[in-house]
Amino acid sequence: MISTFTNYIPSGSGADLCNIFPLFCAGSDATDLNDREFIIQRLEVLSSKASPGARMAIKVVKKCWATNSNWFDLMFKDKIDAVIV
Secondary structure, three states, X not given: OHHHHHHHOOOOOXXXXXXXXXXXXXXXXXXXXXXXHHHHHHHHHHHHOOOHXXXXXXXXXXXXXXXXXXXXXXXXXXXXXXXXX
């Protein structure tokens, strides 16, 4: 997945904005530190473009990593009502 993003989807582009949810899903399950860093960097670029979905994705992904939880259960348990697109 990372090679596809790196080679074909410019960071911060309109096409990249369509990938917040896939980045969020992949990020919440990522265990490799390089993968995690890449995903957070991409989401931070999108967040800097005033994307509230990207900001929420970063928050939830980091909490998934800290608690070793999947995103769906975590959002349900913590009553996080958000649209991540």
